[in-house]
Amino acid sequence: MRKACIYPGTFDPITNGHLDVIKRALTFFDKVVVAVAINDNKKPYFSIEDRIAMSKDATKNFGNVEVVAFDNLLVDFAKEQGVATVIRGLRAVSDFEYELQIGYANSSLWDKFETVYLMPTLQNAFISSSIVRSIYHYGGDVSHLVPKEILPLLKERYVSNI
Incomplete structure (x- = not known):
């Protein structure tokens, strides 16, 4: 049995780049815990409830991902x-x-703590939540940058022209 890992972030919103990293992690780990940081210091664009809902929707078919x-x-x-x-x-x-x-x-706080760094594919390497938010804020099309599963929530709650 392999182990679980944690993938932390604000996921504000979750992107295709995030999904790429999750898929890669699942080749090494049995389970990925997507840990959505509440972190109000970053002043997230989306609420914690929406970030969790989007992350769950985007990973619902993965089976071994917990948000x-x-x-x-x-x-x-x-x-x-x-x-x-x-x-x-x-x-x-x-x-x-x-x-x-x-x-x-x-690792200075816990000597058993390990960090594994994964690169997304070249296709997703430029995608960041901040780029998505910027395009989204001005009404641009983000459908090629985010999982299709979250588009209904984005349309329903935030912008009508996605």
Whole structure:
């Protein structure tokens, strides 16, 4: 039996890049816990309820993905879940520098904590939630950037021209 991992983030909103990383993680782990950070410091565009709903809708056919919210230190959340491995997606060198620093900080808090870095496919490497939010905010078409499962929620709650 392989193990579970945690994929933390704000998922504001979940993107095709996120799904790409989740699919890759499922080749190494039996289960992925998508941990949606409440983190009001980042001032999310979408509510925690909508971010959870979008993440659940986007991953509902994966079978071995669980979506949960968390509002504490990632290391403490991981201990609560009994999971010592986190996955992080890397799109560019700038992501690596930031993620490496966070990874070291987390392992300084719990010596059993491991961070695994995964790259999305080249097709999804440019996608970020902030790019999606920017396009979306101005009424642009984001249907090629986000899972098709979340488009109804976006249309219903936020923008009428997606």
